[in-house]
Every structure is written in structure tokens, then in C-alpha cells.
Amino acid sequence: MRDSLYTLVKRSKTDVQSMNRVIEMFSPKILSSLNQTNHQDREDLSQEIKMKLLLCIKNFDVENTPGYFQVMEQLKERDVTQR
Amino acid sequence: MRNLSTDLTGYLKANEDQLKNSIIHSFLAIPENMELLKQLIEDPTDHLIHQLDESFKEFYFRIRFTSYLSKTIHFHSINFDKRHRQNADRFRLILDKPLSSETETSFLDVLATTEFKNELSEIEMSFGIEDQLTNYWLYEGYRQLTENQRQIISLAYLHGLTDSEIAHKLNRSQQAVSKSHARALKKMRDFLETASKREEHI
Numbered sequence: 001m002r003d004s005l006y007t008l009v010k011r012s013k014t015d016v017q018s019m020n021r022v023i024e025m026f027s028p029k030i031l032s033s034l035n036q037t038n039h040q041d042r043e044d045l046s047q048e049i050k051m052k053l054l055l056c057i058k059n060f061d062v063e064n065t066p067g068y069f070q071v072m073e074q075l076k077e078r079d080v081t082q083r
Numbered sequence: 084m085r086n087l088s089t090d091l092t093g094y095l096k097a098n099e100d101q102l103k104n105s106i107i108h109s110f111l112a113i114p115e116n117m118e119l120l121k122q123l124i125e126d127p128t129d130h131l132i133h134q135l136d137e138s139f140k141e142f143y144f145r146i147r148f149t150s151y152l153s154k155t156i157h158f159h160s161i162n163f164d165k166r167h168r169q170n171a172d173r174f175r176l177i178l179d180k181p182l183s184s185e186t187e188t189s190f191l192d193v194l195a196t197t198e199f200k201n202e203l204s205e206i207e208m209s210f211g212i213e214d215q216l217t218n219y220w221l222y223e224g225y226r227q228l229t230e231n232q233r234q235i236i237s238l239a240y241l242h243g244l245t246d247s248e249i250a251h252k253l254n255r256s257q258q259a260v261s262k263s264h265a266r267a268l269k270k271m272r273d274f275l276e277t278a279s280k281r282e283e284h285i
Contacts, residue, residue, distance in 0.1 A: 005148060006141040029153055033160040037167060045163050052159050056152060065144045067136035068110075075101040 010062050023053050091121050110142050211237040224274035232267035235260060 003011075003018075005025065012019035030049050034042045066074070095102060102108055111117050116138060123131045178191040211233055216222040225233065238249045246264055250257040 004141050004145065006144045009144075009148060026152055026156065029156050033156050036160040037164040041164070041167050045160055048163055049156050049159055052155060053152060056155055060148065060151070062144065065140045065147065068139035069132070069136065071104075071107065071139070071143070072098065072101055075104055075107070079100050 006062070006065075009057055009060065012057055013062075019054065019057060022057055023050055026053065090124050094120075094124050106143060106146065110139055113142075116142075212241045215241065220275055220278040221271065223278070224271040227270060227274055228267050232263050232270070235264050236267050236271075239264060 003021075005022065008018045008022050008025075012022055030046060033049065034045055037045050102111065111120065116135070119131065119135050119138065123135055178189065213222060213225055213233075216225060225236070228236065234253070235249055238244045238252065239246070244252070246261045247257045249264075250260040253260065
């Protein structure tokens, strides 16, 4: 089975290979965003985005993702306060 | 068995509002997760709770992180392009491109017109700096200068030319211009100093 994004990002804090795979997963999005700029600057932009992603992936707090019951609790609380 | 499935429907009914949330909804739309929830309600063990939590985390993380990175890519590329266009606008490589979309005048034309203006101002150079002086003693000092010195001071400070440019314009050597320039400044400074001393006496 292919690794999920969750495990890949978790591992990419230390593992360069995983980091590479995460960035590759986003390459279609990067390619489409290259249309934002003119031809000459596309390679620069692609590099800049990859650098940005590197930082984002490194700094994202994976452990902070709430679990199922946590989200259910949050939703309940929100519904109560809204009433 | 029937009782158990009503447990699940009971749970779903009790949490109806929360289930309307799109993330929870799409999470439970996957049959495996629904099955897991069903098992959990029938038999809530720590292992199952952990399993459901983990599978939800994985699911939720994928959505969150994908949207986060997509937004980052999107805005970063927009900002990148903005910055590049700004730079291209400030440091032009093409001279005869229109300056903005509204006007037809190109950078080259503007350069040409400023040169034209320079030519015009050369005609006006007969008007010296004395019209611009606001300090009385400075004005008086300026009037002490010779015609040649006045011209150099005007060219240097009103039109911002360098000594060598003035020399070129007046058909003289740069050394001569520098010398009269320095002498003119000294003359005016001396005049100002004696004037201020005179004022102190009064």
C-alpha cells in the first residue's frame, strides 16, 4: 500500500526521501500555478515554491491534528454556544 | 443483532447536527470508517477508539494539509509574479514599451523629452541663482562675485552640474573652473562671516 500523506509528512521531518515524495505529490498544483507568471520566470517560480513548501512541511505541526472524538466535542461545543 | 444496529442509528440520530459537518460527513461516507464506528459502538475498546481516531486523523490531516499547501502555492506564485512585474517595471529592459496601459508614451519618449527640457533650460541659464536666494546676506555676498563666478555658482547649484561639465559648457579647463568655484565660495563665506559679526555688534 502506498504511504498516506499523513505518514509521509510525519516522516519528512527527518527523512529527505519522504519530503521529496510529498513535494512530488504537489507537483501538478505547482505546474498549474506556474501559469501565474511569464515564461522566463517559470523555473525560478517553481524553485521558489518548492523552497516554500520545504519550510511549510518542516514546520507544520502534524501532531496537532485533532482526532475524531475531539472534533465531535468541538462541534458540540460550537453548537451549544451558537444557541 | 437488530438491537445493535439500532444502537448505531441511535448514535447517528443523537449526533445528527455534528454529522452534518462536511468533514465528519465525508469521513463516515467511507464504508470502512462507518464499519469501524459501528464496531466501536457495539464494543467500545481502547484499541478500536484509537484506531478510529487514527484513521480520522489521517483523513482530516490529508484535507487540511492539502488545502494549506495549495493555498500557499497559489498565493506564493501570485506574490512572486507581482514582485517580478514590479521589478521589470522599475528596471526597464525595453525602452520603447508603453509606460502604462493607458498612455502610449514610451520610456524612450520620456527620455527624449527630458533631454529636450534640458535644452530649454540651457536657454534659461542666463537667469542666475540670485532669483532663488532667500537669505539677504547670502544675496549680498553673491553680488560681490564677478560675472564669471556668478555663472559658475549658478550652473553648479541651480542646475547641479559638476565642475568638469561646467568647464565643457564654458569652453574652459576644469582646473580653472574648480579654482574660480572654490574662490567664489570662499568669497561668499567670508562675506557671510563678517556680516554676521557686524550683526552681533548691532
